[in-house]
Amino acid sequence: MSFMSSLRPGGRHGLSSRETRDPIGLAVAAVNRLAQSDLIDRVGLRKQTEHAVYSTTRNGFRAATAAGRTFARAGRRTSGARPAPAATRGVFDLTPTEDEQMLLDVVKELSAELLRPAAAEADDVCTAPAEVLAAAQELGLPGLGVPEALGGIMEERSAMAGTLVAEALAHGDMGLAVATLAPGAVATAIGLWGTEAQQQTYLPAFTGTDVPAAALTIAEPTVLFDPFTLSTTALRDGDGFVLDGVKSAVVRGAEAELFVVAAQLDGTPALFLVESGAEGLEVEADPSMGVRAAGLARLHLTGVRVGADALLGDSDGRAYRECVRLSRLAWCALAVGTGQAVLDYVKEYVNERQAFGEPISHRQSVAFMVADMAIELQAMRLLTWKAASRAARGQDFAREVGLARQLCTEKGMRIGLDGVQLLGGHGFVKEHPVERWYRDLRAVGVMEGVVMV
The missing domain is CATH 1.10.540.10 (Acyl-CoA dehydrogenase/oxidase, N-terminal domain)
Incomplete structure (x- = not known):
């Protein structure tokens, strides 16, 4: 249907x-x-389009x-x-x-x-x-x-x-x-x-x-980036703020009309609404290893002046912390979806691929690897859904999203790697999509911001 x-x-x-x-x-x-x-x-x-x-x-x-x-x-x-917070059904469902x-x-x-x-x-x-x-x-x-x-x-x-x-x-x-x-x-x-x-x-x-195209920008092009220690700064200036810094992983940056920019304000991370017409904004192409279809770019902020009404949420970091957690939750969901794509593709491949007169799925080493992928994927999904359920009800979900991110980062990359391995030489070429999914899954542990649920 x-x-x-x-x-x-x-x-x-x-x-x-x-x-x-x-x-x-x-x-x-x-x-x-x-x-x-x-x-x-x-x-x-399936029409080829111009871009x-x-x-x-x-x-x-x-x-x-x-x-x-x-x-x-x-x-x-x-x-x-x-x-409003979602109503609870009173059971773990x-x-x-x-x-x-x-x-x-x-x-x-x-x-x-x-x-x-x-x-x-x-x-x-x-x-x-x-x-x-x-x-x-x-x-x-x-x-x-x-x-x-x-x-x-x-x-x-x-x-x-x-x-x-x-x-x-x-x-x-x-x-x-x-x-x-x-x-x-x-x-x-x-x-x-x-x-x-x-x-x-x-x-x-x-x-x-x-x-409008719009982007939530938290990440910065620094080694071992910590979203709670930002290099981008917001200085109070009269009745507004002045923003300086560089943000990375900006989705569709060249066409974005509104940005939510994370910056350090009085020693605490905060969020600011910045329109694309603001003076001092500059965008630079920044193609990545994975998630390439998102058109990632860098956003340079040089003396960008915004009004006092540009501050989004509070200035004590509570809204920012929740933003980071909701973003990480979204990346966990993306990892689960991509991991499921790998598993579905690999199952069909190993059942059809013949070696020595039989499908390679008949070999225990292959079957066990596929089974491990399915087990880890289900664990990723359950942790992610539990964190999302608590977030929807307005309950504290910091522990749950932390566990989900750790598992989705580690096991998501493993599922991508095993998918490439199970396809052998086919896993290395672009004729099959598994190599792209593997590159995408590596983004889960390093991306901050961008998406949010």
Whole structure:
């Protein structure tokens, strides 16, 4: 069944009355928008498209950021809002709800029909195809973390739904998943910690039909980078701040119109909203080993002056700590999705590959390796889902996300390596996608920020 026909009719936005009353809501209304769109019918899924190619050298481009749109300071006339914690069912049950499963099924099909076929070329040119970004926008993914009162689709915190979506998208391709999820990370941050004025100014853009490219920038190009000891600084200057430093792993940096920049303020990390038209911003191509389809870049900030209203959240580090944890949780979900892609591909390969008159899966060394991959992947998934469940309910999840990140970093890379090993010489060539998935999985332990649930 195609994801165009997977939706049920009835009720508002094609939902039953029970579903419209369900407080979690999820992205079902947005899913219906996509179902009614002819975008997928227009897209030739395997058609070769032309891209604005990033140079493969570090200095491929370096230019001032695009001026971008002017975010209306008047914004909405509604009050600000925060997503409420999800209700607990009182039992340890990580089974997705009916609405979560409905959203998940649609995203899985989008991942298989659009992301997977476009992944190899997107990795080569370091650019996400426009049709992939448009499909994610029509699905409503940028607004997944925006409160319903502000035009979004969520009444409750979306950490669990975001985790499921990130995992499903990464099964298609991690780089394209990052490119599609990056604007939603900025919207989620503003929804969680933004003031009423910040929400009114910026969030309408993420719930409309022309969602801006936006990036959450925490990482810096330093050895043994520690997100809690930043080199980028924010100095108080009159009624505002002056930002200086260099940020790395900036998704779609050349086209981004809004940045959430992490900087050290009075000895404590803090988050700042910086529009691309600010004087002193410069972007530089920074192609990476993995996650190449996300179009990573560096952002240079030289005396960038922002107002007092640019501070996102508090100045004592609480919002920043939660931001780092939610970002790490998202990377765990991406690792699970990519790891599942490796396992699915390898199982089919070892069952079909013949050696000495029988499938190589008949050999214990191969079978045991595949079994270990499945065991470790399930452990990664359960830890990630548990952390997401606690985050959605507003409970402390620092321990759970720490355990999940440690396991996903170590075992995720191992799954990628074993996948390459099981394919032998085929694992080393680009004819098979496992080498790309292995490169992507190595990003999990070193990336900070970028995505968030």
